[in-house]
Amino acid sequence: MQVMELHSTSMEALHISPADDPRGSPGKEQQAAGVGILLQIMMLVLSFVLGHVLRRHRFYYLPEASASLLIGLLVGALANISDTETNIRTWFNFHEEFFFLFLLPPIIFQSGFSLAPKPFFSNFGAIVTFAILGTFISSMVTGILVYLGGVMYLMYRLPLVECLMFGALISATDPVTVLSIFQELGTDTNLYALVFGESVLNDAMAISLYRTMSLVRSHAPSGENFFLVVVRFLETFVGSMSAGVGVGFTSALLFKYAGLDIDNLQNLECCLVVLFPYFSYMLAEGLGLSGIVSILFTGIVMKRYTYSNLSENSQRFVSAFFHLISSLAETFVFIYMGFDIAMEQHSWSHVGFIFFSILFIIVARAVNVFSCAYLVNLVRPAHRKIPVKHQKALWYSGLRGAMAFALALQSVHDLPEGHGQTIFTATTAIVVLTVLLIGGSTGTMLEALQVVGDGHDIPMGENYEGNNGYVAPTFDDDSYNEESSSGNRFKMKLKEFHKSAASFTALDRNYLTPFFTSQNGDEDEDDELMPISRSSGFRG
Numbered sequence: 358m359q360v361m362e363l364h365s366t367s368m369e370a371l372h373i374s375p376a377d378d379p380r381g382s383p384g385k386e387q388q389a390a391g392v393g394i395l396l397q398i399m400m401l402v403l404s405f406v407l408g409h410v411l412r413r414h415r416f417y418y419l420p421e422a423s424a425s426l427l428i429g430l431l432v433g434a435l436a437n438i439s440d441t442e443t444n445i446r447t448w449f450n451f452h453e454e455f456f457f458l459f460l461l462p463p464i465i466f467q468s469g470f471s472l473a474p475k476p477f478f479s480n481f482g483a484i485v486t487f488a489i490l491g492t493f494i495s496s497m498v499t500g501i502l503v504y505l506g507g508v509m510y511l512m513y514r515l516p517l518v519e520c521l522m523f524g525a526l527i528s529a530t531d532p533v534t535v536l537s538i539f540q541e542l543g544t545d546t547n548l549y550a551l552v553f554g555e556s557v558l559n560d561a562m563a564i565s566l567y568r569t570m571s572l573v574r575s576h577a578p579s580g581e582n583f584f585l586v587v588v589r590f591l592e593t594f595v596g597s598m599s600a601g602v603g604v605g606f607t608s609a610l611l612f613k614y615a616g617l618d619i620d621n622l623q624n625l626e627c628c629l630v631v632l633f634p635y636f637s638y639m640l641a642e643g644l645g646l647s648g649i650v651s652i653l654f655t656g657i658v659m660k661r662y663t664y665s666n667l668s669e670n671s672q673r674f675v676s677a678f679f680h681l682i683s684s685l686a687e688t689f690v691f692i693y694m695g696f697d698i699a700m701e702q703h704s705w706s707h708v709g710f711i712f713f714s715i716l717f718i719i720v721a722r723a724v725n726v727f728s729c730a731y732l733v734n735l736v737r738p739a740h741r742k743i744p745v746k747h748q749k750a751l752w753y754s755g756l757r758g759a760m761a762f763a764l765a766l767q768s769v770h771d772l773p774e775g776h777g778q779t780i781f782t783a784t785t786a787i788v789v790l791t792v793l794l795i796g797g798s799t800g801t802m803l804e805a806l807q808v809v810g811d812g813h814d815i816p817m818g819e820n821y822e823g824n825n826g827y828v829a830p831t832f833d834d835d836s837y838n839e840e841s842s843s844g845n846r847f848k849m850k851l852k853e854f855h856k857s858a859a860s861f862t863a864l865d866r867n868y869l870t871p872f873f874t875s876q877n878g879d880e881d882e883d884d885e886l887m888p889i890s891r892s893s894g895f896r897g
Contacts, residue, residue, distance in 0.1 A: 403428055433700050457763065470660045486729045488555045512709040531761070535753075593646055638651060714783045
């Protein structure tokens, strides 16, 4: 009897349902992970192939970023309609931690690493004005208009600090689509440098502003508190920039003196180069600073000083590797974002908030661009002023993308229930509309403003900085003698600020380049801004 009972007991044990079997669950999760990753790879392949076909046929109404977003939206909508298993769908949820730690760093680093120093630094004053002052103006104008719209019952009402948080996150531009069309059609070198440079620094500024406003919200507002917040913002930005520059200079000295450029050590050389950007990012995050700001300046410094210390094979590998990783991350971000937009629960009840937010963002972008352009043009001779058509193109290039989306998703956790969801829904609508509509009409805009092909008339030689850059490295003494009124004294101060760009160029040529690299200060790299060399093949 005991044998029979034991036998029956063992038989019952064999008939445990798979749902209750702890060994069955991991297997199912692994299968779901495989299916989820397979779908992601299929969407990436489809996006790259579709982007290539669209470029080959010069169909600029649907850029590659827009196509990736649409693929994600379509697959997400199909997953919603069909009864896709929950454990498969979880692999497509947009996690802001994953975005900020793994997807964004290679994109931001490549932005800094691919900067051509001559166009960037000859336009440095204008770029900083648009990216720092302009982003601040844009976020403040957007936040205040959204708050006033709520007070006047035009839209869903939010507290002032939360409106300013929304203004900060929605001021993060992402002109990937516009820049890709700039590359293919060929535009003015200065215009490309302004749009590209502003977008590079703008993300870092928007993140810092958002975190600052979040800090204001978490503490009771007071005069002393406001002062501490401003100090904290400056600490974060300057500290992050210092960390990034320090890591970049350290890498330059390492590769200059370590002797890693021999054949049997090139693998070690490449591995170290790839690790330095993430070291910079994690160092800043570990110190409570901004990893995005840090890795951006690490990219700029490493391209300027570290890159020339590498062997030729390592230079080719590093350039190709960072470009490859950045392209994969950018494409995946748009797919990832499109899928999550279709899968997330949105608060579409506040349509007025979305409509008026779009209007306010257009107004804020105009105030940002045209006021900053006015300030920049105050210090320029007539032939160096930013033309009105370039100002219009810069205004039109203010797409919102992955950065705004990620910060909006973070606001769902940072803000009370309902408030964060409203901001997230509005940001989602703005991202989709700007990427699809503005991205798709960029080619038409460039032709209407007659800026297509302007870049081919601009030489990239030694006289670039002095004759063709917006920022003049030197100023005639006569121009100072003409200025006597208080308005002219203001112009003089602005000109003195812009003269510092020339001073930095001399410092770089005479001291930094010889110290951190094996080059002489007189040696100029053959830096080209990306669109110029590629555009001729598309224009025929």
